[in-house]
Amino acid sequence: MIGVLVAHALAALIAPWLVGRIGLKAFPVLALVPAGAVVWAAANTSDVTAGRASESVHQWVPSLGMELAFRLDPLSLLMTFVAAGVGSLVLAYCGRYFAADEQGLGRFAAVLVAFAGAMIGLVLSDDLLLLYVFWELTTVLSFLLVGHNADRQGARRAAMDALIVTTFGGLAMLVGAVIVGEAAGTYRISEIVANPPGGTTVSIGVALLLVGALSKSALVPFHFWLPGAMAAPTPVSAYLHAAAMVKAGVFLVARLAPAFADLDVWRWSILVLGLTTLLLGALRALRQHDLKLLLAYGTVSQLGLLTVLVGQGSRDVLLAGLGLLLAHALYKSALFLTVGIIDHDTGTRDLRVLSGLGRTRRRLAVIAGLAAASMAGIPLFAGFAAKETAFDALLHGDTVDVLTLVVVLVGVALTAAYAWRFWWGAFATKDDVPDRRCTAPRTSFELAPALLAGGGLVLGVGFSAVDALLSRHADLIPSDEKPLHLAGWHGVGPALGLSVLALALGAVVVLVQRRLAGRPVPAEAPRRLVDARVAYVLLVRGTERLSVAAARATQSGSLPVYLMTILAVFGAAMTTALITGLPWNVELRTWDEPAQGAVGLLVVAGTILTLRARRRLKAVVLSGVVGYGVATLFALQGAPDLALTQFLVETVTLVVVVLVLRRLPSHFTGTVSSKRRRRVHILIGVAAGALMTMLTLVAAGAREAAPVSELFASASKLAGGNNIVNVTLVDLRAWDTMGEIAVLVVAATGVTSLLFLRRRSRAMPRLSDPAADSPVWATDPATSGSGPGADGRTGSAGRATQGGSAPVPGLLTVVQHAAGGSGxxxxxxxxxxAENTLAPERRSILLEVVVRLIFHTVLVLSVYLLWAGHDLPGGGFAGGIVAGLAFTIRYLAGGRYELGEAAPVGAGLVIGLGLVIAVGTGLAGAILGDAVLQGGAWKPDIPLLGTLKLYSSTLFDIGVYLVVVGVVLDVLRSFGSEIDRQIDEERHGRTPTVERAPGSTR
Amino acid sequence: MSPVRNIGRRLARRRASGSGILQPLAVGWLVVLWILLWGRVTPGLLVTGLLVAVIAIALFPLPRLDVEGRVRPLPALLFGVRFAWDVVRASVEVATLAFRRDQEAPTAVIGVPLVTRSDLMLTLVSEVLSLVPGSLVVEIDRHDAIVYLHLIGVRDREQVERERRRARETEARMIRAFGSPTDRRALEARP
Structure with a gap:
């Protein structure tokens, strides 16, 4: 079974290439894939009819109980025939429908094939969650199909409506599936149906499942999305909106009816909503002028009828429903495809304009006539047999059933009426309308609808052939009466009388409507009391308003508010934990060695001084003292890996923050407006700190289980490394690392996208740029703080910290010569x-020489850290930061062009390569070993050189290394190069008329 | 632009400019560093070290280093001992200053004209001067070879001159220890 799905997935993957290669001819080729599914289903028919359902179960997420469980039983076989059969014909039809130069045809073909696969997967699923996955897959793919003509606003809106409505239903369904699955203790649908759970919770769950089914099948009140979705290309409508996707809801109802049809919530919602939809859709269909919309409302109506029949809960009615499902798939898709041909060949779908087509396109008229006859329920056709079985079954039921019968009868009569309206509108020769010109018929174009319409007749005559198959599903509902059978002719009886009555009523409706049509039509359609679409629009708009209001209320943009919220929640939660954790077992130990106490004092002093600092740079440096102090504590505690990483991170942070500070005022200003607020801030801060201290003390004494570190030590031996930290990162907890580097990448990308207005890959400064001639970091007399009268050739000792510092006249103004400058x-x-690109006053020979001397050394050190990480302190993260620091010093010494020359590849490329390597290693572990990210070791003996130890986790670490290098490069490019560029641009772009007061801060 | 093609182009450019030969000194230093990092000498480490060094230099090219001059053992030893003494002496001085709370330590920035005309020597002298506590190079005038020293604890002109002299003597010792012939001639020519 999985093979069928894989075939569709592969076909979808090659579809764009195939379409690009052979154009429209690709569609018949692709149609072979669902056709193969039909053959596969046909080969299994005798087994399934005999009651031997086949299953295919694979583990997926065992911890969640999710399985790739597929099951081919009578219902899924029937649906496979519908989905794959119609899908195959529609695909073949597409080859004639589209013009060769249609936009995005490759993508369209891929999505359509993928949709067929998803639909087949949906009907084969035997797991509620798997079913949900395919369910949403069809939703997303249908969004793409409906929005195929993305340049039309109507198509986009229709696609969005369909997406929102069906996703809403889908989410409700997911909740329902979880409720029902948990109550049943299994997610296997076959087991749930065999032993349905009960109770109020289950009723709620079933109701939610129904919301999903009804929204997908466009029942009231969700019916409005389906006519809107007619913006899709007609083959899509024929497939999705007649045969496949909208049937998913009916399918789900038919699937669950044997289990839940006796629930009140089920019975009444199905009956009321289904019958309302039946009448509403049919009445609207009668008012349409667009043939496609007529069919769309007709489909809405028929879906209501189908849902009522398959969900009504008695065996015979279910059987009739299944028969009608099959019949409907045949005639409705045939009619849609006919509309497609008419639209294609005449250029219109408006029945007020069409005339004379019956004479010019006799064959097409016959095809459409066959399909319409089946829809109307003319004897011998499939629609007739199915509806008559329904009449028969309902006639023998209770009062509710008889009432249902009356409504159904009216619905069927209306159906017959709009079936006539359709055929008449499309093909009749109208007296007051000139004949519509039409291109010559093409047999291949009309093949698909002919097959479908002819199938309706064949099925109608030989309905008993599928009776055994459909009965096997219907028999899941026990029945003590003599079971009905589907057949082309049931003999003369009350049911036949009802069928004739329905046709007669339909004729009356047609006559009445023709009489009414003579009257003048009101200019505007009368306002309906309840318009579901208007309600939907209001609802969507309201939701959007609400979300904006909610965002405004919670996202104030004030950092203190965010921080205080976080700290308050943290405080409340942890205080509760502390109180419930009583009594505490606090053991106070001063230190293991006095050095720890000294460093601790340093950290405390650094913290206090940071808080008291009024200058940003000072605060940053002081907080760096705190960071380095903590790193020293790690080192003293015997955690060299932690210490190393902390030192490196602290260093990079310092550089990055200093780079950012260039764009901020030098002093903290205007952050706290009032003394009272300041006091509140202090209170919260001190409280949070005290709480954290308490928490640490209590947590350290609250150990109950054996320390996990012993386990880790033996586990890392097993993984072949001596460095527990590194083995933990790249092997034991590789999933966590994967998540962390992903977060790192997202954060870096977010930062970059905030700063780069252009695409970041283009923004790489290279020496070859013409802009490289203007000096980098040139000081500006107005802002650099050298006082008035300076000639611009002045510099201060602090590099890269210019901008906004108040001038102190006379302090260290050193006249410089343009040594090695651009002159x-x-x-x-x-x-x-690229040091020559710097402004002369910004160059530092000290930095240049030192960087030149140590750059390669630092790189080799980083490779060593990466390589040695498995056994010694180090690892991909530390190595990556060291390599990043190598590029950082290049930037600091030589500016943005130096950075561009040092690392002339895009940061995105490095990051992507790293992610690919990390993920690839994980997948390789999954393919070669038992689990994703499982490590392996390879120790080849190389002659003369000794044993080389290679771990798959080392490869993973290389991925981490590259990601970190890429992120550092990204940050340097954005906070360094890009801000430099923006500053330079502002400087050069500034008009000379704008005068600044000397020494004014930015 | 594909990175592979890019690297190829860079290698081609290197070959064209005549600096294609990897500098033995640089590679040698990186291999030694590699061995030191691992803490043991094995044939495997030598090969991998060579590989890493060559790849690092080839992938990230920098201008050629032209190091003139050679190390002379005796003056180098003299410089080393004197440097160590300077560090100790200056440490004590600065520590004393730090504990004297009666007055704020006076500071000064002085320019010291140096003899050398080599960037490398200029940098090394600056580094050494900065390593000695109490004095810090805040700016270098590359053109005229003047280093600007920030000093702590100087009270009068006399002390300023003494510090200037010390800095120049440090430079002289360094040139004698490993300066280029040009620098040594310039040193001898200095009055």
Whole structure:
């Protein structure tokens, strides 16, 4: 069974290529895939009819109890025939329907094939959650199909409506599935149906499942999305909106009816909503002028009828419903495809414009006539047999059934009426309308509808052939009466009388409508009392308003508010935990060695000084002291890995923050408006700190289980490494690491996208840029703080911290010469690649020489850390940061062009490569071993060189290394290069008329 | 632009500019570093170290290093001992200053004209001067080879001159220890 789905997935993957290669001819080729599914289903028919359902179960997420459980039973076989059979014909039809130069045809073909696969997967699923997955897959794919003409606003809106409504239903359904599955103790549908759970909870769950089914099948009150979705290309409508997707809801109802049809919530919602939909859809269909919309409302109506029949809860009615499901798939898709041909060949679908087509396109008229006859319920056709069985079954029921019968009868009569309206509207020769010109018929174009319409007749005559199959599903509902059978002719009886009555009523409706049509039509359609679409629009708009209001209320944009919220929640939760954790077992130990006490004092002093700092730079440096102090504590505690990582991270952070500070005022200003608020802040901060201290003390004394570290030590031995931390990161807890680097990448991308207005890959400064001639980091007399009268050739000791510092006249103004600047001195000794791009006053020979001397050394160190990480302190993360620092010093010494020359590849490329390697290693572990990210070791003996130890986790670590290097590059490019560029641009772009007061802060 | 093609182009450019030969000194240093990091010498480590060094230099090229001059053992030893003494002496001085609360330590920025014309020597001298507590290089005038020293604890002109002299003597010792012939000639020519 999985093979069928895989075949569809593969076909969808190659479809764009195939369409690009052979154009429209690709569609008949692709149609072979669902056709193969039909053959497969046909080969299994005798087994399934004999009651031997086949299953295929694979583990998926065992911890959640999710399985790839598929089951081929009578109902799924029937639906497979419908989905794959119609799908195959529709695909073949697409090859004639579209023009060769249609936009996005490759994607369309891929999505359509994928949809067929998803639909087949949906009907084969025997697991509620798996069913949900396919359910949403069809939703998403149908969104793409309906929105195929994405340049039309109507198509986009219709696609969005369908998506929202069916996703809403789908989510309700997911909740329902979980409720029902948990109550039943299994998610296997076959087992749930065999032993249905009961109780109020289950009723709620079933109701939610029904919401999903009814929204998908466009029943009232969700019916409005289906006519809107007619913006889709007609083959899509024929497939999704007649045969496949909208049938998913009917399918689910038919699937669960044997288990839940006796629940009140089921019975009444199905009856009321289904019958309302039947009448409403049929009445609207009678008013349409667009043939496609007529069919769409007709489909809505028929879906209501189908839902009532399959959900009504007695065996015979269910059987009739299944028969009608099959018949409807045949005639409705045939009619849609006919409309597609008419639209294609005449250029209109308006029945007020069409005339004379019956004469010019006799064959098409016959095809449509066959399909319409089946829809109307003319004897010998499939629709007749199914409806008559329904009449027969309802006639023998209780009062409710008889009332249902009356409504159904009216619905069927209306159906017959709009079936006539359709055929008449499309093909009749109308006296007051000139004949519509039409292109010559093409046999291949009309093949698909002919097969479908002819199938309706064949099925109608030989309905008894499928009776055994359909009865096997219907028999799931026990019945003590003599079971009915589907057959082409049931003989003369009350049911036949009802069928004739329905046809007669239909004729009356047609006559009445023709009489009414003579009257002048009101200019505007009368306002309906309740318009579901208007309600929907209001609902959507209200939701949007609400979300904006909610965002405004909670996302104030004030950092203190966010922080205080976090701290308050944290405080409340942890205080509760502390109180419930009484009595505490606090053991106070001063220190293991006095050095810890000294470093602790340093950290405390650094913290206090940071809080008291009024200058940002000072605060940053002081908080760096705290960070380095904590890292020292790690080192003293015997955690070299932690210490190393903390030191490195602290260093990178310091550089990055200093780079950011260039764009901020030098002092903290205007952060706290009033003394009272400041006091509140202090209170919360101190409380949070005290709480954290308490928590640490209590938590340390609250150990109950044996320390996990012993387990980890033996586990890392098993994984072949001596560095527990690193083995934990890349092997034991590789999933966590994977998640963390993903977060890292997302954060870096977020930062970058905030800063780069252009695409980041293009923004890489290279020496070859023409802009590289203007000096980087040139000081601006107005802002650099050298006082008035400075000639611009001045610099201060603090690099990269210019911007906004108040001028202190007379402090360290050193006149510099343009040594090695862009002028004559280019022949001077060179240390870096792009240092000449810097403004002369910004160059530092000290930095240049030192960077030149240590750059490669730092790189080798980073490779060592990466390589040695498995056994010694280090690892991909530390190594990556060290390599990132190598590029950081290149940037600091030589500016953005130096960075561009040092690492001329896009940061995104490095990050992506790293992710691919990390994920690839994980997948390789899954393919070669038992689980994703499971490690393996390879120790080849190389002659003369000794044993080389290679772990798959080392490869994973290389991925981490690359990601970290990429992120550091990304951050340097955005906070460094890009801000430099923006500053330079502002400087050069500033009009000279704008005067700044000397020394004014930005 | 594909990275592979890009690397190829860079290698081609290197070959064209005549600096295609990987500098033995740089590679040698990186291999030694590799061995030191691992803490043991095995044939495997030598090969991998060579590989890592060559790849690092080839992938991330920097301008050629032209190091003139050679190390002379005796002056180098003299410099080492004197440097160590300077660090100790200055540490004591700065520590004393830190504990004297009666007055704020006076500071000064002085310019020291140096003899050398080599960027490398200029940098090394600056580094050494900065390593000695109490003095810090805040700015270098590359063109005229003037380093600007920030000093702590200088009270009068006399002390300023003494510090200037000390800095120049440090430079002289360093040039004698491993300076280029040009620098040494310049040193001898200095009055």
């Amino acid at each position: 004559t001195a280019k022949s001077a000794e060179r240390w870096l690649v």
